[in-house]
Amino acid sequence: MYTYDKYDHQMLEERVAQFRDQTRRFLDGKLTEQQFLPLRLQNGLYVQRLAPMLRIAVPYGLISSKQMRKLASITRDYDKGYAHLSTRQNVQINWPKLEQVPDILAELAEVSMHAIQTSGNCIRNTTTDQFAGVSPNEIEDSRPWCEIIRQWSTFHPEFAYLPRKFKIAVCGTEVDQAATQVHDIGLYIKKNDQGELGFQVLVGGGLGRTPLIGQVICEFLPWRHLLTYLDAIMRVYNMEGRRDNIFKARIKILVKALGIDTYREKVEALWQHTRDGEGTLTEEEVARCKAYFTPPAYADLPDEDEAVDTALQQDLLFQHWVQRNVAKHKQPGYRIVTLSLKETGVAPGDLTDRQMEFVADLADRYSFSEMRITHEQNLTLADVRLKDLYEVYKACKTENLATANLGLLNDIISCPGGDYCSLANAKSIPIAESIQRRFDDFDRLTEIGDISLNISGCMNACGHHHVGNIGILGVDKKGEEFYQVSLGGDQGREAKLAKVLGPSFAQVEIPDVVEKIVSVYLEQRQKDEKFIDTYQRLGIEPFKERVYAKAD
Secondary structure, three states: OOOOOHHHHHHHHHHHHHHHHHHHHHHOOOOOHHHHHHHHHOOOEEEOOOOEEEEEOOHHHEEEHHHHHHHHHHHHHHOOOEEEEOOOOOEEEOOOOHHHHHHHHHHHHHOOOOOOOOOOOOEOOOEEOOOOOOOOOEOOOOHHHHHHHHHHHOOOHHHOOOOOOEOEEEEOEOOOOOOHHHOOEEEEEEEOOOOOEEEEEEEOOEOOOOOEOOEEEEEEEEHHHHHHHHHHHHHHHHHHOOOOOHHHOOHHHHHHHHOHHHHHHHHHHHHOOOOOOOOOOOHHHHHHHHHHHOOOOOOOOOOOOHHHHHHHHHOHHHHHHHHHHEEEOOOOOEEEEEEOOOOOOOOOOEEEHHHHHHHHHHHHHHOOOEEEEOOOOOEEEEEEEHHHHHHHHHHHHHOOOOOOOOOOOOOOEEOOEOOOOOOOOOEOHHHHHHHHHHOOOHHHHHHHOOOOEEEEOOOOOOOOHHHOOEEEEEEEEOOEEEEEEEEOOEOOOOOEOOEEOOOOEEHHHHHHHHHHHHHHHHHHOOOOOOHHHHHHHHOOHHHHHHHOOOOO
């Protein structure tokens, strides 16, 4: 993984000192709330319903065991002993005291971590697929390109105060697990007919109040021009994006208003003046970044293990876990293990300080001291030896991290909702738990098969409900919490936005609603059809009829 150099460390130290002074002046009454607002936001500090919330950056989701132990220590010393993993592959702590935040940032800097640009109208954390560098179907490791974008975007003076927040995702695998098409800029690594490396560039994606799928602005961008082309896209947005209305300030609104062809023309016209300028990438610079992501010291191992085969035959729960939570690795004798943070009764994406220290130890012993935070709010160990799978599984069972539900109905993506967020219209966590308890049976979950369920507590869509096969949105209905259900979303290569099923439901009705939706699918699916396939074939009407049918 990337190792911060002396310039990075100097930047972090100066930023901590700067924010410590800003916080002191605010607490002393020398800065107003309005003056302090942009300062705290660009240091990742929100004011939530009950306490401040600090969002900690985890570039492209990659985190070391040392960093994870530091997070465990921080949650124990400054918070309530747990943290939350977000869909942006970041870490959030929900109960820090404002006067202690500078101390937290200083401790983070000790392990090359920070909260810079995790909020505010700037370029946020660049995300990618959690299987980057290890997937058998990979076109190119996306992590070096994410690091190049991180270095370009951090403290970029021209893009520090954009019309609105800005999110970029990079995908180098055939299967997209990064929701690339619903980002302000989405980058798919590809090769042309000559085998040359480049990017398909999408622009104008995003969720929230006006959900849109990104549109292709450049079918093939040679890798050398990545940063100059991103510059051109950002400059057009910075100059022409709306600043008079927060709800119409995202780049997706500008792209939709102008049309993709006009936006492309504006970008191309600007880019012609800079495409071969100082921002053009060189082979030396790319090689420098790639050197930080070389494969670890893999052993020469067979791609089968008799002891593991025996364990699979004798331990049915282990067999279930391997089926759902273990994926093929490009290196023979290794596997990709994902730890589900979706145990029934626990808020999706939450980790205790004890669990954080446990996974750090696990990574040290079994996965080259690294792990990845996933867009789905889980945690991946990318380099586990096949022969160690059973030992890893048994260890995870002791810390409630061996839930075998990856990709199933209970693997719910959820924002913290009204329990924490001041913007939320309704709670999300109790809804997730009620669904998990209704479907808390592995045999039933596997009968249903692959299906995604996403929950957001408000229209900001932090739970990405628009691209869940089943999406649930909290809404305010005359001061009471209700939930709108949508169907047919997809966040992969064939990204689609879900359609609203109909009128909203009370909280107690949601498990029954999901039950009815699932029952239509099970009755109507054809051989090998996943939920999304059946939905696309049938349309929304059969589901609507079942859900809103009057009881006899």
